[in-house]
Amino acid sequence: MIHWLKQSLAEIPADDYLTDAELARFQELKTDKRRTDWLLGRWTAKRLLQTVIWETDGVTPPLDMITITNNVDGVPDYRLPITDHRFSISISHAHGRAFVAAVEKTHAPIGVDMELIQPRLAGFAEEYFTLAEIALGYGLIGAERVVWETAVWSAKEAVLKALHLGLSVNTRAISCLIEPVARPSNIWMPFVICYDQTRLPRPAPPLTGWWRVEDGFVLTIATG
Secondary structure (H helix, E strand, O other): OEEEEEEEHHHOOOOOOOOHHHHHHHHHOOOHHHHHHHHHHHHHHHHHHHHHHHHHHOOOOOHHHOEEEEOOOOOEEEEOOOOOOOOEEEEEEEOOEEEEEEEOOOOOOEEEEEEEOOOOOOOHHHHHOOHHHHHHOOOOOHHHHHHHHHHHHHHHHHHHHHOOOHHHOOHHHEEEEOOOOOOOOOOOEEEEEEEOHHHOOOOOOOOEEEEEEEOOEEEEEEEO
């Protein structure tokens, strides 16, 4: 089961919810934007984990007991001494909002992304999308084209996070086959993920993708 939560800056409390390790990391961040994004991501991840741990273990850990960390690859993780349940998490933030998802598996591949729906530069799809992706968007114009391009790009970001690769590889190494919809709703819709293994540094596991539109953003999840 996939658990997820989206939060905004307005929902961050004034209360102290960071651990000592997190406070030390916060002090190392140099710019206001990095600090704001970091706090929002940590707050959202803690709230989600607090909820799913209550659902699975019947206990509600204090937020300042959950430490959100990053492993050696930069992938989000967490420490919590009072439970044996392990969740894999992924965090994304954009324009004053954060989106976090979790699956109840240790070291499971999971990646999320959140993108504001806005027009891209002319030729964006031809530059970054595969022929299979472009074929699905053929003939789209106006708002439908904008949503579709945003969704495909967001899906690629989510998949590359799940693979722990980020934008270190050519975005044409993966195809996220998103069927255009005239009026995308706020329900999760599946998309197919395919690989060009010759463009990847190591074999990629099979992943399942999901996307939705909510409050002017596209949200995507890729997990195994």
